[in-house]
Amino acid sequence: MALHKLQVDDFYDDSYKLIAIHCRVEDYRLAYLLNKHLELKLERKDADIDFKYLESSYSIFEWDNETEYVMWNLISNVCKKEEDSLHSTGTLFNDTEKVLKTFHLIPEFKKVDYFIKISDEIQNVDENRILNKLKAIPQIITSYTVDPLKIRSKDHLIF
Template identity: 70%
Template structure:
C-alpha cells in the first residue's frame, strides 16, 4: 500500500498592517470618523470577539474593499467588566463589592485603545498616507504602525 505524505505549511499569512490608535472616543464614534476621513465603510460586526468563555469581549468593525482586495478591521483593545470581588471580611454579614477589571486583546500594548488591521493581498496600501490622515483627526491623540511579526499575541488578530 502506498503512503502519501501531506506537507502542510503555515496556512496563515502575516501579510497585514497594524496601526495602533490612542483615542478616548467610543468605538462607533471612531468608526464614523475613520469612515469620514479615510473614505471607508466600516460596519459593526454582529458578533464581538469573545475570549475565555466570555471573560472578555471586544467590538469589531469590518469593511471589505473588493475592488482593491483590501479588508479593514477596527477592533477595540480594552474591555472593562464589573465583577464581584472575592474577599472575606470575617464578619457575619458580608458586603458584596463590585470591582472593575480591565482586559486587553493585545497585552503587550496595554495603553493602546484601538487597532486598525489592514489585510491586503497585493501591497496597495500606503501606511504612511493613512497615518498622516489619522493625525489630522483632532479626536485621535496619536497613532503609529506596529510590526505584527514582533507581537507575541498576534494570534488574537486572526478573525
C-alpha cells in the first residue's frame, strides 16, 4: 500500500508584502500620516493582536480596499508593559518596584517599530512607489521591505 504525505506548507500562500518602519511616533499618529500621504483609510480595529502566553498585545489598523482587492494592515511591533519586579522575601522594606518589559511581535526585528502588511490578490501594488512615499514622510526614520519567507515567526502575522 502506498503512503501519501500531505504537507501543510503546500497550502500556505505568502501573497503579501511586508514593509518595516522605524518611527518613534504613536501608532494613531503614524496611521494618520499613512492615510494622508499614501491616500489610505486605515482604521483601528476593535481588538488588538493579543498573545496570552506572553501577556502582550499589539495595536493593529486595517483597511480593506475592495475596489483594488488589497488589504492594508499597520501592526505595532513593540509592546511595553509595566510589571512588578522580582525581589526576595523577608527584606526589611516591602517596597515593590515596577519594571518596564518590552515584547516584540516579530523578535527577529527588534529595532523595527511598525510593519505594514499588504495582502494583494492580484499583485498590483508597487512596493518601490510606496517606499518612496514613506521616505518622504519626515516623521519616519527609515522603511524597507522584508521577505516574509525569511521570518521564523511569520505565524504571528496571520490574523
